Amino acid sequence: MVFVAPQADVSPDASIGDGSKIWHLAQVRENAVLGTDCIVGRGAYIGTGVRMGDNCKVQNYALVYEPAVLGHGVFIGPAVVLTNDTYPRAVTPDGELKSAHDWTPVGVTIHDGASIGARAVCIAPVTIGRWATVAAGAVVTTDVPDFALVAGVPARRIRWVGKAGVPLEREGDDWVCPVTGERYREHDDVLKEVD
Known part of the structure; x- marks a missing residue:
């Protein structure tokens, strides 16, 4: 059974696995796929077509932009941001407002068991390895190997976990x-x- 809080906004075109919980003010967009027993915290955003494995936790006010892919058992801390635009601009070079067709989204990939600490930012396209840990407040600009603990701006490996x-x-x-x-x-x- 899926629990969706009354004030959550879940697209009817999203697929939510059994046992998952979507809390107040969270938004899950169309074609997002969440595995079983996932938790999406208050005010979190799951973008169009995002893929999440089983047993994932996306904490309060985290922003998971498409086309992010999360493996099984991934932890996304409070206010984490997974970006999706390599060269962000609101307007084209001639000053026209950009539309969805004026850029190509790129995603962050997070492998099984990895954890992203509070307020960290992962700049797409990056891959976070299995069981890696991104420290709170880090800014990840390059791929993170399996079992690495990275911290800082830009993030660097400081230990193994x-x-x-x-x-x-x-x-x-x-x-x-x-x-x-x-x-x-x-x-x-x-x-x-x-x-």
Whole structure:
């Protein structure tokens, strides 16, 4: 069963997965597809044709512009912005108001388990890797690798994180999650799980 708050604006052409909740003043546009058990917080915006996997959380007042694609278990913090215009202008070079046909939207892709902290901005087109974390207030202008913790303006990798979101600790050649005990190995700035 889907819950839609009375003051939410959900297009009848959107597809909302079972168990999902859309809260007050949120807007979900036409052709958006949300998986099962997703939460869209108060005042959040989900653009036309956005795709979200299962178990995603989009917190209050976040703006997810089309054509963003979110994997399963993605967290979008309060007031996050996922942009969609590489060269934004309100008018054409001759001063005419631009229409939807005067530009080509580009999207942000966020892979499974990744988290975007409060008020971060992801400048499309960028890809956020699996289980990566973007710190609050960061501005992401380049792709973020799997398991990376990035922060700053522009965002840079400052640590590695595991699936629990906690920074990993170095043990010899491996990185270890202090919460789960999972082990990872780094090679050429890429972190992979150790079998």
